[in-house]
Amino acid sequence: MTAATAHEVVATVIAGLLLAAGLMVTLRMVLGPSTLDRAVALDALVAVVMAGIGLQTAVRGNAFYLPVLLVLSFLGFTGSVGVARFMALRDEAGTGDVDESQDTGEEGNGEGDNGGAGEAGPAGETGPRPGRGSGDPR
Amino acid sequence: MTWTAVADVAGAVCLLAGGVLCLLAGVGLLRLPDVLTRIHAATKPQSFGLLLVLVGSGLWLRSLVDLGILLLVGLFQLATSPVAAHMVGRAAYRTGRMDSEDVVLDELEEALQRAATEDEGENRR
Numbered sequence: 001m002t003a004a005t006a007h008e009v010v011a012t013v014i015a016g017l018l019l020a021a022g023l024m025v026t027l028r029m030v031l032g033p034s035t036l037d038r039a040v041a042l043d044a045l046v047a048v049v050m051a052g053i054g055l056q057t058a059v060r061g062n063a064f065y066l067p068v069l070l071v072l073s074f075l076g077f078t079g080s081v082g083v084a085r086f087m088a089l090r091d092e093a094g095t096g097d098v099d100e101s102q103d104t105g106e107e108g109n110g111e112g113d114n115g116g117a118g119e120a121g122p123a124g125e126t127g128p129r130p131g132r133g134s135g136d137p138r
Numbered sequence: 139m140t141w142t143a144v145a146d147v148a149g150a151v152c153l154l155a156g157g158v159l160c161l162l163a164g165v166g167l168l169r170l171p172d173v174l175t176r177i178h179a180a181t182k183p184q185s186f187g188l189l190l191v192l193v194g195s196g197l198w199l200r201s202l203v204d205l206g207i208l209l210l211v212g213l214f215q216l217a218t219s220p221v222a223a224h225m226v227g228r229a230a231y232r233t234g235r236m237d238s239e240d241v242v243l244d245e246l247e248e249a250l251q252r253a254a255t256e257d258e259g260e261n262r263r
Binding site: 006 | 146149150153154156157158160161163164165167168173176177179180181183184187188191192194195198199201203204207208210211212214215218219221222223225226228229230232233235
């Protein structure tokens with residue numbers, strides 16, 4: 001009986017720590033000045049939630065939520081990777097005008113080759129020509 | 139009986155250390171000024187804190203199947219969380235969300251400039 005109560009006291013203390021950590025991480029996710037801050041806070045929040053699930057599994061003594069832990073550890077990183085990839089792509093397209101025109105030209109050309117004739121006609125004609133036009137003088 | 143008591147105490151210590159690491163990550167995320175420094179704070183509970191929690195949970199559960207699942211969770215977390223941190227740090231560098239004055243050594247900038255000059259040389263040929 002004393003062992004069970006000791007477990008419950010320890011679990012309550014750790015749950016309080018995790019709750020405070022989750023609140024601070026959520027505050028950073030709300031405040032975060034940039035999208036990357038929010039992505040980092042999202043990763044940290046996933047880690048805190050996983051710690052909470054591990055604590056709950058340890059205290060209750062049943063392994064019902066361990067597959068949830070497995071899925072979170074396997075897929076928890078995809079959100080921030082997607083956000084970071086999107087940010088990097090947008091920045092590379094925004095800063096380099098030459099690269100942007102060449103990239104869109106190549107993509108428009110590829111879509112013109114792959115797609116049908118109706119939509120690919122104007123896109124294929126307008127896409128590559130400004131790209132080559134701006135690429136040749138440099 | 140004594141073995142289980144020792145395992146209980148060790149598991150409680152590990153769980154408590156994991157909770158403290160999560161709390162420190164929260165404090166660091168709130169107080170640190172930059173995306174890169176916030177990554178530095180946020181990746182601690184993702185790897186070490188979660189491993190501590192998993193070890194503590196395994197010490198309290200003491201079942202072979204659960205230990206296997208916990209080991210898998212730790213392996214996947216160690217494999218995936220550096221990928222996320224790397225991608226976010228790369229995006230933070232490339233979008234310029236860092237203080238370039240505080241950086242002691244910036245080898246990536248030299249490499250990027252070298253690559254840019256090589257690109258210009260190839261375009262002129």
